[in-house]
Amino acid sequence: MGFRLPRLYAIIDPAQTGGRSAPAVAEALLRAGVRLIQLRGKNASSRALFEIGRQVAERVRAGGGTFIVNDRADVARAVGADGVHVGQDDLPVELARGILGPEKWVGYSTHNVEQLAEGELSSADYLAFGPVFPTASKERPDPVVGLEGLRRARQATRKPLVAIGGITVLNARQVLEVGADSVAVIRGLYQSLEIEKTVEEFLRILST
Template identity: 50%
Template sequence: MPLDMRLYLVLDPERTGGRDPVAVAEAALRGGVTVLQLRWKNGPLREMLRLGEALRDLCRRYGVPFLVNDRVDAALALAADGVHVGQEDLPAAVARRLLGPQAYVGVSARTPEQARAAEAEGADYLGTGSVFPTGSKENAIWIGLEGLARVARATRLPVVAIGGVQAENAGACIRAGAAGVAVISAITLADDPEAAARALRSAVDAALAERGRPSP
């Protein structure tokens, strides 16, 4: 399925305010999320696979790509649409070889050098940040909008801004060169995840239109 990067949800089941992560994901999809990634940091792999199967099936119903963070083995087991890897995970070229040419491979890139290396290895898109201060990731390095712009200029790949993104600053990320924004808490910890997703999607679409790039 096509990769529409406008609103990328990273779903961490530990950051849903105690709510069912599948219900939160469905609300977000109703609100306009265009990519969903499962981020699993703690707990048994069997539980990850159970949740991943439910999220994968939900994404299929909504026609949205389902990706897995870090774990290429889990992406294979779940027949996911792809994987997102960091600088300390498997290289993009290895992930591609294991998952096949049809899979999406995203790479975290904080610098132009990392962006160019990921593109050379066959990545499909980049996740860049932390653009703003965030509490969702320990020891996150804050690169700001200028750092985001430098990465976007260094590559032909679509760049997704992540880290502290809210509806109020999503448009600034697009104006800096991002193709979309990736969020965790801004949706999953919101009182109304559907409304939060809708507000973010609206901000991104408006900024893309200003930039002269109509939304898909």
């Protein structure tokens, strides 16, 4: 499968969308031009994540996008997602790959050079690195790596690199300038009531 990351990687966490439903948020993101959406439900039950994932998958397919499920390769397979994103405490990359097969996307979260090196040797299609800036999206975030840490990460891997953590319209361009291929955004997309306008601003900044 050909692999290319869009500049904006939108993450939907139902706990951080201001009460808006995940399917409705997905529709708004797609209308605004987002083409890569990840569903993250750290505290959701398996059944709840499946039900939400199934609804979001339908919207993303209809909108011509790519849909990734965070952590759960089993749920990704059950809802027909395009891939899974795993972290340091989740299934190893190769086990997730075994569940989904060679044609699906597998992403891998890293937070330091050692983890990047491990990811580089894996079958992961892309690596996420961060948090680049302080973030409130996680209860116990890893240490901030900063722009210089991201620059070193770029030098340490040839795989597509997604920057994550505290990224807003004010710093997204800097993140690309030091080597990221894509920026993953959670809270920065939903702090405004007008998701579509926020996405359009991100896309404008990331395309210049």
